[in-house]
Amino acid sequence: MQKMTSCCVDVCNTNAEKSSPFPDRNKALTITSWRTAASPIRCLKPGIDQVQIPSAILTLVIGMALALGGLWIGQNINLLPIDASANAPIYDELFKVLFTIGSILFVGIVGLLVFSLIRFRRRSGQLGDGLAIEGNLPLEIFWTAVPAVVVLFVGLYSYDIYDRMGGMVPLAHDHMGGAHEEQIWGGISSGSIESAAATNVLPVEVTAMQFAFLFHYPEGDITSGELHVPADRPITLRMEAKDVIHAFWVPEFRLKQDIIPGQPTQLSFTPTRTGRYPIVCAELCGPYHGGMRSTVVVESPEDWDSWYGQNAKAAPEEETLTIANA
Amino acid sequence: MTTTVPIKEQEHSHGEHAGHPDHRMFGLATFLVADAMTFAGFFAAYLTFKAVNPLPDGAIYELELPLPILNTVLLLVSSATFHRAGQAIRQDDHGRCRRWLLITAGLGMAFLVSQMVEYFTLPFGLTDNLYASTFFAATGFHGLHVTLGALMTLIVWWQARQPQGRVTAADHFPLEAAELYWHFVDGIWVILFVILYLL
Amino acid sequence: MTISLPPETSSPPRLQPSGWLRYFSFSVDHKVIGLQYLVCGFVFYLIGGALAGAIRTELTSPVSDFMARDVYNQVLTLHGTVMIFLWIVPVVNGAFGNYLIPFYVGARDMAFPRLNAVAFWLIPPAGLMLITSYFLTGAAQSGWTAYPPLSITTPATGQIIWILSVLLLGGSSIFGGINFIATILKLRRPGLKLMQLPMYCWAMLGTSILVVLSTPVLAGTLVLLSFDIVAHTGFFNPTLGGNVVVYQHLFWFYSHPAVYIMVLPAFGLVSEILPVHARKPLFGYVTMVYSIMAIVVLGLIVWAHHMFTSGTPPWMRLFFTIATAFIAVPTGIKFFNWLATLWGGRISLNSAMLFSCGFIVNFVLGGITGVALAQVPFDIHVHDTYFVVAHFHYIVFGGSVFVIFASVYHWYPKFTGRMLNEDLGRLHCALTFIGFNLCFGPQHWLGLNGMPRRVAEYDPQFTLINQISSVGALLMAISTLPFLWNVIHSALNGPVAGDNPWKALTPEWLTSSPPPVENWIGEAPLVEEPYGYGVPPGELDLSAASGRDLWSSGK
Numbered sequence A: 001m002q003k004m005t006s007c008c009v010d011v012c013n014t015n016a017e018k019s020s021p022f023p024d025r026n027k028a029l030t031i032t033s034w035r036t037a038a039s040p041i042r043c044l045k046p047g048i049d050q051v052q053i054p055s056a057i058l059t060l061v062i063g064m065a066l067a068l069g070g071l072w073i074g075q076n077i078n079l080l081p082i083d084a085s086a087n088a089p090i091y092d093e094l095f096k097v098l099f100t101i102g103s104i105l106f107v108g109i110v111g112l113l114v115f116s117l118i119r120f121r122r123r124s125g126q127l128g129d130g131l132a133i134e135g136n137l138p139l140e141i142f143w144t145a146v147p148a149v150v151v152l153f154v155g156l157y158s159y160d161i162y163d164r165m166g167g168m169v170p171l172a173h174d175h176m177g178g179a180h181e182e183q184i185w186g187g188i189s190s191g192s193i194e195s196a197a198a199t200n201v202l203p204v205e206v207t208a209m210q211f212a213f214l215f216h217y218p219e220g221d222i223t224s225g226e227l228h229v230p231a232d233r234p235i236t237l238r239m240e241a242k243d244v245i246h247a248f249w250v251p252e253f254r255l256k257q258d259i260i261p262g263q264p265t266q267l268s269f270t271p272t273r274t275g276r277y278p279i280v281c282a283e284l285c286g287p288y289h290g291g292m293r294s295t296v297v298v299e300s301p302e303d304w305d306s307w308y309g310q311n312a313k314a315a316p317e318e319e320t321l322t323i324a325n326a
Numbered sequence B: 001m002t003t004t005v006p007i008k009e010q011e012h013s014h015g016e017h018a019g020h021p022d023h024r025m026f027g028l029a030t031f032l033v034a035d036a037m038t039f040a041g042f043f044a045a046y047l048t049f050k051a052v053n054p055l056p057d058g059a060i061y062e063l064e065l066p067l068p069i070l071n072t073v074l075l076l077v078s079s080a081t082f083h084r085a086g087q088a089i090r091q092d093d094h095g096r097c098r099r100w101l102l103i104t105a106g107l108g109m110a111f112l113v114s115q116m117v118e119y120f121t122l123p124f125g126l127t128d129n130l131y132a133s134t135f136f137a138a139t140g141f142h143g144l145h146v147t148l149g150a151l152m153t154l155i156v157w158w159q160a161r162q163p164q165g166r167v168t169a170a171d172h173f174p175l176e177a178a179e180l181y182w183h184f185v186d187g188i189w190v191i192l193f194v195i196l197y198l199l
Numbered sequence C: 001m002t003i004s005l006p007p008e009t010s011s012p013p014r015l016q017p018s019g020w021l022r023y024f025s026f027s028v029d030h031k032v033i034g035l036q037y038l039v040c041g042f043v044f045y046l047i048g049g050a051l052a053g054a055i056r057t058e059l060t061s062p063v064s065d066f067m068a069r070d071v072y073n074q075v076l077t078l079h080g081t082v083m084i085f086l087w088i089v090p091v092v093n094g095a096f097g098n099y100l101i102p103f104y105v106g107a108r109d110m111a112f113p114r115l116n117a118v119a120f121w122l123i124p125p126a127g128l129m130l131i132t133s134y135f136l137t138g139a140a141q142s143g144w145t146a147y148p149p150l151s152i153t154t155p156a157t158g159q160i161i162w163i164l165s166v167l168l169l170g171g172s173s174i175f176g177g178i179n180f181i182a183t184i185l186k187l188r189r190p191g192l193k194l195m196q197l198p199m200y201c202w203a204m205l206g207t208s209i210l211v212v213l214s215t216p217v218l219a220g221t222l223v224l225l226s227f228d229i230v231a232h233t234g235f236f237n238p239t240l241g242g243n244v245v246v247y248q249h250l251f252w253f254y255s256h257p258a259v260y261i262m263v264l265p266a267f268g269l270v271s272e273i274l275p276v277h278a279r280k281p282l283f284g285y286v287t288m289v290y291s292i293m294a295i296v297v298l299g300l301i302v303w304a305h306h307m308f309t310s311g312t313p314p315w316m317r318l319f320f321t322i323a324t325a326f327i328a329v330p331t332g333i334k335f336f337n338w339l340a341t342l343w344g345g346r347i348s349l350n351s352a353m354l355f356s357c358g359f360i361v362n363f364v365l366g367g368i369t370g371v372a373l374a375q376v377p378f379d380i381h382v383h384d385t386y387f388v389v390a391h392f393h394y395i396v397f398g399g400s401v402f403v404i405f406a407s408v409y410h411w412y413p414k415f416t417g418r419m420l421n422e423d424l425g426r427l428h429c430a431l432t433f434i435g436f437n438l439c440f441g442p443q444h445w446l447g448l449n450g451m452p453r454r455v456a457e458y459d460p461q462f463t464l465i466n467q468i469s470s471v472g473a474l475l476m477a478i479s480t481l482p483f484l485w486n487v488i489h490s491a492l493n494g495p496v497a498g499d500n501p502w503k504a505l506t507p508e509w510l511t512s513s514p515p516p517v518e519n520w521i522g523e524a525p526l527v528e529e530p531y532g533y534g535v536p537p538g539e540l541d542l543s544a545a546s547g548r549d550l551w552s553s554g555k
């Protein structure tokens, strides 16, 4: 009798030995053909060959259908809100790739499972066991290698995406004044997206507290409860939390950064599409966490200029009024 | 291949005979791995704090070396004395074993006293700053271990009082367990000493 | 197939309390302790589920109307804590581990029976304490992650009670882990080799290594956190110069491995169930063992993927992305091996099998979203949203809970000597599967489109999807009814199962059902091939009535 520890069993031999006393011969055939389809070793057993080729083709066809179906799903089913920043389309590219790969894997695996459950179900009156196949080394290598390659590809690809979004760029140095030794913590930097336009960056200071965001434009000394930004100009948020951890999230920008007390954090982005988008606090910060929301208003540069001009010298009280009108 | 070996002997862990592996020591060793991970967490926290959280201006965090060096010596010597006690019991010499145990416990308590002296002479308190807090947490947790170890040593000392008691030449699990624990506590101290005082 | 049954030298059974009262006593019998874990865990599951019901009721409308906002936070904190620390971890580890491991290694009990009982009896008081804190002082309200500074600034009593009970539960878990490691490595029946152990033993060995290495770190961290709360130290308090991110690192150093603590044993249980009902050997035993160990090693070095938005440096993100995603490789090996186990089998479509297959479907989806979450740029958008909630419910509920149900259907005849009603079981499975997917499937979309987690009020545009999700939760609640009825009714009136109704080959079936106090009258059998199914008929008489007959007939 075979030992449990021998994982690799030569299926060709196993079939030859074991399927003979087995009542249902069809099963033996299916096993062999399935195995040959997926691994390079071929069984040279006459009589089985006839089943092999069609099933190999079948596998190929199913595989192609899966791949195409996955691609179609990835390209055509959009689960994301509109994109409104320079890095959002880059993010959506990644999402499509992940969605495609995920769909192929999921549909493939579930399909295989459901097929097995139906094809190999025990019919009434059937006694006895299935085939005594304990393992198959080429197959094991195959399904170790494929996910490894996929995962490596996805990892490197998403790193490229992250780099293009500005995640890998060292943060711009504290050009907004303040203590120079102070450590600034990561987020996304706009450096790689517009390194040329880096001088044109609009700095905004964000203060998060229970349960509101406060935006301060140091250059015009404006303080506002809403974030007004001009389209197509890089913005750098310098964020600080007063009490507990909050998170700055704009779903349409595909950006999120925790605002951690004690750690000034910097986040850069370039809005591209005018409109009003929600700013959501994404980190549990107390009972009113769900109500800690604000709005980012992306305006055309002209509109923004006039908003900025109106508010730049205004006192904080009047400014709230202007915002309400805007 | 047909093997039938009686397994009655190896069932419950207590009352084991020599010749059978002692699972309790194995269990204790596993527990000590877990315990070491607790310390590892403290050390990791301390090292990270050191790396990213500079002391604010005016905060005091200074450690003197003489007392901790004395403490290190005390614990290292006590490890040796405990080892002596173990040797003695294997030679069935209960008197010598108990003497060494007593010395070990004494050294452990001397360590605790000296640690207390250090605590009260330090220029900072528990809540003064981040390093201070971590220092007290790590050394305090270790001190708790020493206290426990000294108590265990005294219990073994008590158990070894008669030649037929719980601790005999043939079966001295309590002593072995306490000894392993004691060596562990010493080992942790050495790491702690390096990380907290020398780095 | 080498199995030997010794001559009937009946050693007098050790005295244990008997009758139903033993389930309420400090019994040291591993089977009693296992069932204690199981039933106690299930009670907490109902409590956690009722809390989930409260969450889903609140979320049927976009405003906070069903309960106050801070109560909502208490409820969700309790829900997460109860489900993880009082339901999944004790049941997949404690319950099935205690019941099965001694059988699998051919022992009469665990290595440290009394420690085992202590480990169990830490759980009910800890759980009770946690839940009564809600009624007495208000429970913790900073989520199951208890991130400071929030956990330092919310009402202290609730948070301290939360810390105490998690410490107790962690201690219980560590004691259990030590016991499992010692039992598997040291208490094996002579002649039984490591590579002949049923897969669940390997899963429990891996899990216990994770428990022993990571739980103490959580314990230390929570002690520091409690100092911050009661002694006003500043470890994690930024106003006192502390560093909150260090807490997150330490917390996830435990809590990421904890997710494998919740799922590796479930993997092991599935590996036991599938071969029996597919009548085939477990495919690829050796690679299965290695993949468990690979998951253990990788599981210890991926924790920071929960902190991609916490301002971790880029190199760290790169490392943790790759390491995390690589867990898909060993996990994938296990899934493909299970599929290969099913392929060509004689699959009985009974409740145990259907729940196991439901597990495969749900877990693969949850795993794929997990691999997506591991990608930093992807995670930056969906971190702390309902996408994450969907991910982990697909794994913890669709994975571990489905496996727990499968295991109850599989081992119920062993526990009680009676069969469960299969029709009710399939109904339970169908309702659970539909309700589950209805509840958590749409949450992926919610997360992608802007709904953060842990909120009692949300953007009204999400109302409809939330209501669909709540209907799914209701279905899940309803689906427990046939199960409860089935389990209780069958215990009294179910058809008698016989010793080995599934004609299974693993050692727990080679004794009476329910088993005698020391597992076997006489010698423990030596099972060298726990998955020796599929041998040609004739060599083994599979219509034999019991495992004993089965084994003796061939010799």
Ligand code: HEA
Residues within 6 Å of the ligand: A105, A109, A146, A147, A148, A150, A151, C145, C258, C259, C260, C262, C263, C305, C306, C324, C325, C327, C328, C329, C331, C332, C333, C335, C363, C364, C365, C366, C367, C368, C369, C370, C371, C372, C373, C374, C375, C379, C382, C383, C384, C388, C391, C392, C395, C396, C399, C400
């Ligand atoms: C049992 C519990 C469990 C398990 C097993 C997992 C498994 C995994 N988890 Fe999950 N996770 C949780 C429970 C679990 N998780 C919980 C509770 C949280 C939230 C905590 C909180 O914040 O409250 C969380 C959160 C979480 C995050 C953080 C999200 C965030 O907050 O932003 C991430 C990110 O990387 C992640 C990733 C993964 C990955 C990659 C796996 C992998 O192990 C999955 C591997 C499996 C597969 C991939 C499927 C099978 C494989 C194949 C079929 C092969 C082919 C596949 C490919 C090539 C992709 N999880």
Ligand code: HEA
Residues within 6 Å of the ligand: C045, C046, C047, C048, C049, C050, C052, C053, C055, C056, C076, C077, C079, C080, C081, C083, C084, C088, C142, C143, C144, C145, C389, C393, C396, C397, C401, C439, C453, C454, C455, C456, C473, C476, C477, C478, C480
């Ligand atoms: C580990 C296992 C686990 C399990 C099994 C579940 C099961 C369920 N969970 Fe849970 N969940 C978590 C772990 C788990 N959860 C964690 C860790 C969190 C994060 C917490 C945090 O953010 O800190 C979370 C958070 C969480 C949220 C997000 C809350 C938020 O962020 O605001 C939601 C929302 O839908 C949810 C829903 C559900 C539902 C509907 C179920 C259902 O599947 C439950 C089904 C079961 C039942 C319905 C029981 C049926 C019985 C009865 C109803 C009988 C009545 C009872 C009595 C009479 C006593 N869970």
Ligand code: CUA
Residues within 6 Å of the ligand: A209, A210, A211, A245, A246, A247, A281, A282, A283, A284, A285, A286, A288, A289, A290, A292
């Ligand atoms: Cu601020 Cu949530």
Ligand SMILES: [Cu+2]
Residues within 6 Å of the ligand: C255, C256, C259, C303, C305, C306
């Ligand atoms: Cu994780």
